[in-house]
Amino acid sequence: MVIAPESDTDPVISFQHVWKTYANGTDALHDVCLAVPDGDFVFLVGPSGAGKSSVVRLLIREERPTRGRLLVHGADVGTLRRRALPRFRRSIGLVFQDFRLLPGMTVHENVAFALRVLGQSRRTVERRARDALDTVGLAGMDRSYPCELSGGEQQRVAIARALVHRPRLIVADEPTGNLDPATAWEIVQLLLRINGEGATVVMATHNRDIVDLVRRRVVALDRGRVVRDDQAGRYHADLAPLAVRAR
Amino acid sequence: MRIWRHLLFALGSAWQNFWRNAGVSMAAVLSIGLIMLLAGASLLLGHALGQVLDAYRERVSVLSISIADDTPLPAVYDFRDQLRTRPDVVAVRFVTKEEELRRFASDPRNQQLLEQLQGNPVPARLEVRVARLGDVGRVDALARQWRGADRTDPTDYQGDFVTNMQRLQAWVTAGGLGMLAVLTVASVVIVMNTIRTAVHHRRQEIEVMKLVGATEWFVRGPFLFEGVMTGLIAAGLALGILLAAYRPFVGTFQSALFFVPLTYDPRFVAVLGRDLLAAGVALGAVGSYIGVRRFVRL
Numbered sequence: 338m339v340i341a342p343e344s345d346t347d348p349v350i351s352f353q354h355v356w357k358t359y360a361n362g363t364d365a366l367h368d369v370c371l372a373v374p375d376g377d378f379v380f381l382v383g384p385s386g387a388g389k390s391s392v393v394r395l396l397i398r399e400e401r402p403t404r405g406r407l408l409v410h411g412a413d414v415g416t417l418r419r420r421a422l423p424r425f426r427r428s429i430g431l432v433f434q435d436f437r438l439l440p441g442m443t444v445h446e447n448v449a450f451a452l453r454v455l456g457q458s459r460r461t462v463e464r465r466a467r468d469a470l471d472t473v474g475l476a477g478m479d480r481s482y483p484c485e486l487s488g489g490e491q492q493r494v495a496i497a498r499a500l501v502h503r504p505r506l507i508v509a510d511e512p513t514g515n516l517d518p519a520t521a522w523e524i525v526q527l528l529l530r531i532n533g534e535g536a537t538v539v540m541a542t543h544n545r546d547i548v549d550l551v552r553r554r555v556v557a558l559d560r561g562r563v564v565r566d567d568q569a570g571r572y573h574a575d576l577a578p579l580a581v582r583a584r
Numbered sequence: 585m586r587i588w589r590h591l592l593f594a595l596g597s598a599w600q601n602f603w604r605n606a607g608v609s610m611a612a613v614l615s616i617g618l619i620m621l622l623a624g625a626s627l628l629l630g631h632a633l634g635q636v637l638d639a640y641r642e643r644v645s646v647l648s649i650s651i652a653d654d655t656p657l658p659a660v661y662d663f664r665d666q667l668r669t670r671p672d673v674v675a676v677r678f679v680t681k682e683e684e685l686r687r688f689a690s691d692p693r694n695q696q697l698l699e700q701l702q703g704n705p706v707p708a709r710l711e712v713r714v715a716r717l718g719d720v721g722r723v724d725a726l727a728r729q730w731r732g733a734d735r736t737d738p739t740d741y742q743g744d745f746v747t748n749m750q751r752l753q754a755w756v757t758a759g760g761l762g763m764l765a766v767l768t769v770a771s772v773v774i775v776m777n778t779i780r781t782a783v784h785h786r787r788q789e790i791e792v793m794k795l796v797g798a799t800e801w802f803v804r805g806p807f808l809f810e811g812v813m814t815g816l817i818a819a820g821l822a823l824g825i826l827l828a829a830y831r832p833f834v835g836t837f838q839s840a841l842f843f844v845p846l847t848y849d850p851r852f853v854a855v856l857g858r859d860l861l862a863a864g865v866a867l868g869a870v871g872s873y874i875g876v877r878r879f880v881r882l
Contacts, residue, residue, distance in 0.1 A: 397795070419800065427797030439789055453593060454798035456586035498796065
């Protein structure tokens with residue numbers, strides 16, 4: 338399995354006419370074509386049911402495309418064998434709206450857990466967990482439990498856990514969905530900083546203000562189709578035509 | 585080194601999970617323990633019955649042929665040699681009238697009868713040990729055709745007894761196997777359901793493990809160990825109860841039914857202990873293996 342792009346010009350993510358229909362007959366994606374080059378920062382926007390979550394689920398191979406080809410780091414997600422999944426997933430850092438932290442573990446243990454499951458040595462686990470917590474600005478809180486942290490801090494822990502493998506691709510599904518505007522902005526700043534250090538970031542979001550403020554690439558989805566792909570785009574820009582079409 | 589760390593992680597998680605869901609774990613241990621107790625008790629009873637049957641088999645697999653007093657000695661030797669050539673005969677021994685009388689006289693219950701007897705009324709005998717219990721009938725038929733055999737009471741063959749004993753043994757074996765199969769299935773289902781509950785309790789952790797790239801068997805490992813642990817503790821519990829009960833049971837039996845040849849067999853206890861613990865591990869492993877294959881997938 339190829340985990341790194343085959344060349345510098347190869348996109349990290351490449352949707353090639355991807356369709357996704359679920360077993361219950363729901364059509365989630367229609368002929369999606371999308372290429373995300375290395376180091377890009379992409380906002381996936383669109384109303385509920387537009388297909389953002391399906392894109393994320395395909396990217397982490399929770400689902401396979403029904404038709405078409407999806408390459409992530411050069412690996413064909415549709416034909417990826419189950420045995421190759423763990424290594425594939427280690428190449429992606431995942432951040433979710435609900436943080437998905439383990440409540441019985443401390444901040445440090447939550448981050449370290451991602452390395453412990455790989456059988457890393459205790460020294461490596463300690464060092465890299467500490468580095469990841471430093472990166473997200475939670476160096477002094479490693480003994481706290483998730484329930485003792487604010488939403489923003491919990492999301493930082495989740496980001497630290499996503500970073501601890503040192504992935505080249507971060508996929509964030511509504512990472513600011515449960516946060517107040519100020520905290521949401523801090524989390525986006527953190528993701529931008531990580532992107533600035535070279536990682537590719539794909540962030541599905543509903544947060545119009547943040548998209549408009551950051552002015553990065555915006556891919557808008559509507560009813561499973563890519564309806565807009567703007568470099569330095571805005572959230573609003575795609576709403577007007579959608580609203581017109583809806584009428 | 586990495587395998588060792590994975591093993592330690594799996595063992596630690598299994599132990600933690602076993603006690604975290606102590607209610608479910610203990611219910612499983614008690615259920616499987618009860619099943620193993622039942623299986624162990626059946627094995628012990630089977631062994632006891634086997635001991636009794638062996639003793640009777642030992643007795644009835646020796647056929648005693650009474651020899652008519654007027655049979656010439658060369659004819660007896662000829663028939664003895666003929667019997668010795670048969671593949672279903674293990675040994676043949678000629679017992680003279682004098683030897684048989686001495687044997688008769690050695691039984692205190694015969695003393696009164698012996699005082700009233702004149703001469704030597706007991707016949708000489710050929711004692712034939714057969715290879716298998718089923719062979720006694722054939723040798724008996726042959727002996728009854730022999731002219732040298734006593735006409736009134738040629739052999740001590742008890743056909744019905746042998747047949748009934750063989751039938752009883754077949755039933756005991758078949759019943760034991762059937763019960764063992766049912767108990768095995770029940771244990772596996774219990775372990776599977778325990779694992780299912782454990783998987784449900786730890787679904788968050790499993791989800792995170794999958795997302796951070798843990799391998800399928802890394803996620804499954806702790807559940808496998810938990811199943812083995814459940815089986816092993818259940819087997820230990822059942823074994824403890826059986827060990828505590830076996831000796832008093834044999835003692836009570838011996839004093840109440842002294843004529844039944846049942847004894848305490850320490851060698852069988854060791855074998856039973858080994859087999860029960862191995863069965864506990866195997867049942868736990870199989871149940872949890874099926875459980876994780878069904879409920880834990882990447």
